[in-house]
Amino acid sequence: MKKCILGLCLLGLTNLIHAQNELAMATTNVDEITTKTSKTTKIKNEQYLTSNTNDVLYLAACIMKLQKIAADFDVTKDAIYSKNKTITYDVVFEANENYIKAVFDHSGTILSSEEYYEDVRIPYVLSSQLAEEYPGWAFDKSNCTILYSKKGEATFTYNLKLKKGNKSKLIRRKS
Numbered sequence: 001m002k003k004c005i006l007g008l009c010l011l012g013l014t015n016l017i018h019a020q021n022e023l024a025m026a027t028t029n030v031d032e033i034t035t036k037t038s039k040t041t042k043i044k045n046e047q048y049l050t051s052n053t054n055d056v057l058y059l060a061a062c063i064m065k066l067q068k069i070a071a072d073f074d075v076t077k078d079a080i081y082s083k084n085k086t087i088t089y090d091v092v093f094e095a096n097e098n099y100i101k102a103v104f105d106h107s108g109t110i111l112s113s114e115e116y117y118e119d120v121r122i123p124y125v126l127s128s129q130l131a132e133e134y135p136g137w138a139f140d141k142s143n144c145t146i147l148y149s150k151k152g153e154a155t156f157t158y159n160l161k162l163k164k165g166n167k168s169k170l171i172r173r174k175s
Contacts, residue, residue: 049067
């Protein structure tokens with residue numbers, strides 16, 4: 001009886017160990033996102049995806065996925081599209097707490113967007129700068145806001161909450 005109980009306990013612990021191995025951070029290759037379109041079609045909003053190439057290399061996977069969905073969206077095939085009126089269309093893309101509010105012109109090009117992402121991975125350059133400036137402080141929360149305009153570069157703003165014991169600091173960095 002003692003051996004059976006011990007055997008069942010070990011078998012139960014084996015399942016827990018296996019579950020812990022499957023926890024991993026999902027990352028996405030930037031090349032996959034920008035080149036996964038077929039050879040005959042071109043992304044209409046490619047400028048939107050590559051608006052700030054320096055920061056695109058360091059974006060979190062959740063940001064790149066939602067931006068890809070917005071760039072692939074064709075407003076001309078939506079039910080509210082009107083061929084007779086040259087107006088702009090406001091479209092909201094949501095995934096969990098993250099969203100993109102994009103403004104499309106009559107032909108389906110993104111004119112501007114306001115984006116918000118919660119608990120995103122911070123670019124390495126920014127996290128190493130903050131680690132040097134605030135030694136001993138730990139990252140608690142991070143949010144990213146991106147403002148895009150077709151006329152200029154996208155602006156990235158990271159709002160970070162740092163903790164050290166009972167103390168906390170709110171830091172805002174633009175890149």
